[in-house]
Amino acid sequence: MSEMLKITLPDGSVREVAQGTTPYDIAAAIGPGLAKAAIAARVDGELRDITRPLTGDATLALVTSKDEADALELARHDFAHILAEAVQTLFPGTQITFGPSTDDGFYYDFAPKDRPFTDEDLPAIEAEMRKIIAANKPLRREIWDRDALIARWRAQGENFKAEWAAELPAGDEISVYWSGDDWMDMCRGPHLASTGRLDPQAFKLTRVSGAYWRGDQKNAMLSRVYGTGWLNKKQLDLHLTRLEEAAKRDHRKLGQEMDLFHLQQEAHGSVFWHPKGYMIWRELEAYMRRAIDGAGYKEVKTPQVMDSRQWEQSGHWGKYRENMFVIPDEVPNTEDEGPVISGEADWMALKPMNCPAHVLIFRQGIKSYRDLPLRIYENGCCHRNEPHGALHGLMRVRQFTQDDAHIFCREDQIVDEVRKFCALADRIYQQLGFEGYSIKLALRPEKRFGTEEMWDQAETELRDAVAAAGLATDAYGWEELPGEGAFYAPKLEWHLTDAIGRTWQVGTIQSDRVLPERLDASYVAEDGEKHRPVMLHRAIFGSYERFIGILIEHFAGKLPVWLAPVQAVVATIVSDADDYAHDVTAQLKAAGIRVESDLRNEKINYKVREHSLAKVPHLLVVGKREAEEGTVAIRTLGEERQRFMPLAEAIALLKAEATPPDLRV
16 A cells, blocks of 8 residues: 655645645545646645646645746746747757746747747747647656766757756756657756646747857857747737837937937946936936935045955955956955955955945044934945946946935934835835835845844844834835845835836835944944944935936836926927027026027927927927917927917926926925
């Protein structure tokens, strides 16, 4: 008689089943509806095939399409395998490499026999994939001996797969998955039970690009085929609509059309701000200064380059060295990974963050408990050596400016300071047009400084502060993220939701006891003894560059009037109105409006189209009649009808809209 296994279900009930029973068997025993709906199982928390036999006592949770995260992961993994099978069917001799799922789909890297693949190949591959799905081929797991699998790969001419398998430990058993009886791939799984469990209308191949084998440019160039995959056609259509809308909102495209900034190889990863783009920056900077002045911060400015011994003492040298720009740029390795100083030539580093410099300011002079909290703010320019391939417009750069601040406070002030920051961040995000956001708590990472007691206390304080601010609720998407904190502190993260539903992680606040200890910051407490302050690292924008990019995409370039680099253009219909246009422009400038005039000998419809492309909020059209009556015709961006009004009324309207939200009565 075979050994019976005890399988515990989510409701706490226990079923005794024979060894070798599958999760599907248990689903079928519960009911035919569940058997039909179940697509996989979590066995002791691990996601597994629905048909994989159970081998011991375990907890079991059946997975259905309602468990969307797991269901999408399975579907995208299957789409990747079906893509590889389709390509090898259509293009015999193609070698397969790897094909993971991604955040919104999947890709697979191929070594074609004759020529690289192109986008023109995608329709045929899609059609072949749908044939494989329609065939409802079973997806079957099998275990192979490593050496036997290597021999098979080599016999089939699959050199890339053979190379990868050969790097696994000798004697290992390796799982493969068969699609029917005629195609297989090396894979950990899990997979759906058959190809027919996928919706054939729920995927689309999107593009082809080049990719080096294992990401190394010294290796062979492969053809990477990308696709997006979902659970049903409705989800796919929504995603494609979002992609189309996101392409229209791409800040790089709009930045060029609006003449805001550019990037080029001579300063790779750094931004060349044009006058109009820098005007947006200046408005945001002035807005933020008013906010931090009102919240009791003291603004400072610290050096760009600091001695590497300071970075070693802070811990950044050991934890962050590869992302820092060092002067000279090669530092000899030592056992402790610290800098080597010889003679008069000290190793220096461009600062990747501002916090150590702010500690040095705090340490100037003796601080008393009465001086706390001390809130130090800096629009600090930082440099990080981001990988070339990770750079992306304004969103990922090497030189950036943080709206950075550090609050030095006593233990009993932490919760209240974090609560005040939550209120400040909420007001700023609301005023800048982001009504929706979520807050998440990133907890201690595996590699970290400080004691467990320090981390326990810091994480509890952040939880208490968010609760005190009334934000630790489902309405604010409250969530805790294990292992995602910084090496010196846990952090609260603000994730904004933009106009098309994308989320952007921007603001943070971190509760840090590590850096004050490492950099010897102290204050004199009421007992006359020296104590360590707690250091709250905080930012609201994150960086000006990235936040401006987010704003451009959120508003699709149609920035609120107070942020628009050009708030109005006075355009003439006929040259007879030129003098009046000059007068209107002068009066608008006197009222503080950023205005330009367009007196070119062009048709008015041409002017309207051009200034609409540049996302100018208001076009004030003047002709002979307007000059005689002292009026203007206002065309507002995004509105079809124009409004006629006296010039004084138009000036009052524009002046109200051009007033920053924090200065409006």
